[in-house]
Amino acid sequence: MMVMPQQSDFEREPDRHGLFESAPPLASVFDPELALKRCYSRPKMLAEMIDSFPAEVDSLFPQMRAALAKGDLPEVGRLGHRIKGTVACLGAERAREAAVRVEHFERHSSTAAEAEQAISALEQQCEALKSALATARAASRPPQSG
Amino acid sequence: MDQSRVRVLLADDHPTVRRGLADVIRDEEGIELVGQASDGLEAVEMARKLRPDVIVMDVSMPRLDGVAAMRRIRAELPASRVIGLSMHEVDEMGRVMCEAGAVAYLKKDEAADTLVAMILAQAAPHGHEDQVTDP
Numbered sequence: 001m002m003v004m005p006q007q008s009d010f011e012r013e014p015d016r017h018g019l020f021e022s023a024p025p026l027a028s029v030f031d032p033e034l035a036l037k038r039c040y041s042r043p044k045m046l047a048e049m050i051d052s053f054p055a056e057v058d059s060l061f062p063q064m065r066a067a068l069a070k071g072d073l074p075e076v077g078r079l080g081h082r083i084k085g086t087v088a089c090l091g092a093e094r095a096r097e098a099a100v101r102v103e104h105f106e107r108h109s110s111t112a113a114e115a116e117q118a119i120s121a122l123e124q125q126c127e128a129l130k131s132a133l134a135t136a137r138a139a140s141r142p143p144q145s146g
Numbered sequence: 147m148d149q150s151r152v153r154v155l156l157a158d159d160h161p162t163v164r165r166g167l168a169d170v171i172r173d174e175e176g177i178e179l180v181g182q183a184s185d186g187l188e189a190v191e192m193a194r195k196l197r198p199d200v201i202v203m204d205v206s207m208p209r210l211d212g213v214a215a216m217r218r219i220r221a222e223l224p225a226s227r228v229i230g231l232s233m234h235e236v237d238e239m240g241r242v243m244c245e246a247g248a249v250a251y252l253k254k255d256e257a258a259d260t261l262v263a264m265i266l267a268q269a270a271p272h273g274h275e276d277q278v279t280d281p
Contacts (some may be wrong), residue, residue: 045166052162052194081206085160085233088255126210 004146029125030132034091049089049134056086057126064102068115076115077106083122090135093126151178152265155198157215157242158182158187158231161206163254167202167231167261172263173245186210200265203248205232205239213246220247227268229261 039045060079067075080102087095101118104110129142151268154177158164164182169180180196183189187201187210192199201219205212216228230243230251240251249268 004154040166040170042166042169045162045169048165049163078206081233082160084165087253088233089163119161 005133007131019023023103024084028094029128031091031093032135034090037088038091046089049086050074050137053086053090053133057083057123057130061123061126064119068112068119071112073110073115074107076119077103077108080104080118080122081106083126085124090129090133092125092129092132095122095129098122098125151176152200153178153180153196153198154265155181155189155192155196155201157184157186157192157201157207157212158204159184160204163204170258171202171265174266176266177262185253186212186215189215190218190222193223193226197223200268201228202265203228203230204254205243206229208279212217213242216243216246216248220270229264229268231261 035049036043036046039049060083064076064079067073067079080099083097083101084103087099098118098121102115102122105115105118154171156167156171156179158167161184168179168182171177178200181192183192186205189201189203189207189212190210201216203212203216205273207215210218212230212232215232219226219228227249230240230246230248232239232243232251233254242250250264250266255264278279
């Protein structure tokens, strides 16, 4: 059966959210083009990912550290996998690579010190991503009138 | 209900990803999205109730992971076909999913067009009251 490609939201209304305008200075942390591709060319999905990211990571890191305190490395890894899914959708390759290192603990044993180091590195990348997303959001807002 | 459309159940614990995938699936007129599950146990329960033609199943989910959920579904509903979906890096996961009964395995970040084509290609519509084991 031939599958005809449908016109995507992006094709109908490219860059409705204005995310590409701030691409050059942020691309190393947040690549909007890659993000849109990974959100299936759905700007609405990308916007939702961006909006929910700060609350998601603020919730997941305490859970991750609580799991580490209990010595539950598979849970640390599962939560790392969850963050990886989000940052991959956001086209954040540095954060994704850091999340892969945390995800590793889902299936492989390690020391608590190594896990803490990997979690801290991921947290650092997520904080950088939060800042980049906030900047991108601010740049995409129309100027206030009056 | 249009019997010619492929009936799909989607299981993914990430709400935004699930909504995005649901939009992708809904946009294809040959597919009917009959349900969405947020973990493996819910996927098994919804599969029993809805008897979908195809289940699009994330691997890493709470309560029951996608591989275990798929094994249960394949044992109870052998005519339902499962497409595994994950962000996992390793090819090994594809082998595990296929050994558990998946007809295909896709990486989430590459999946949109391929997923739609795969759903349409893999699932010949069939009667939902009379699930028959594939030969």
